[in-house]
Amino acid sequence: MKDTDIKRLSYAHLLCIFSIILSISIPPFFLENFSILETHLTWLCICSIFVTAVNLVLYLVMKPNASSKRSSLSHKVPRFLKSCIYFLMSCFFFHVIFVLYGAPLIELVLETFLFAVILSTFTTIPCLCLLGPNTKAWLRVFSRNGVTSIWENSLQITTISSFVGTWLGALPIPLDWERPWQEVLVIEPRTLYMEAGAQPFDLHPLPRFFLTEVWPISCTLGATFGYVAGLIISPLWIYWNRKQLTYKNN
Helix, strand or coil: CCHHHHHHHHHHHHHHHHHHHHHHHCHHHCCCCCCCCCCHHHHHHHHHHHHHHHHHHHHHHHCCCCCCCCCCHHHHHHHHHHHHHHHHHHHHHHHHHHHHCCCCCCCCHHHHHHHHHHHHHHHHHHHHHHHCCCHHHHHHHCCCCCCCCHHHHHHHHHHHHHHHHHHHHHCCCCCCCCCHHHCCEEECCCEECCCCCCCCEECCCCCCEEECCCCCHHHHHHHHHHHHHHHHHHHHHHHHCCCCCCCCCC
């Protein structure tokens, strides 16, 4: 293992982190009242596009799994289409998993599906870029002692950390998705309307805002923080254990 390989991996991960920062900093210049919380679904779409685009560019430029065989266009087009199908299957699979774990089945369908999209972006897209739509390669990488490069080692860490972040983000959410405190709460400039028939009372002038349903904000933010943490941790872990790590193709 060469230090230059670890540096290339670190630069690639910094660009992936930068893509998330761009998904937060650029939209306010074009979208009015844009914020991660108030326009959360819009941000999920933008973040997914940015992260996917950067992953594709990094794959085309760095070629981490470059093969000696040159692929023809007739091979690349079916591979791309198959990758798109794998991504959609991943989104629907995660959507079903979320519903089985308690997400609303009929209500908030768009929110749940976009949550599945962002998690697929953090996990499935890197797998497709590095390994392609190859189920056997995926099973090999995520099995014990199955990695053949530092890129696959990094893929393991970032994928697992994204799932862990998602799980940690779900902890604050109660199992009952229809609690009163999760309903829409409207705050007027001078009056706060309380639930359960409480009398309104005066407040100092405040801007009007809406506190909408919490689903799936904590989960998506947890997945994002987990993904970023994996991007930071994996090069450091690989560098720290570089003398102990051995790969079959080395």
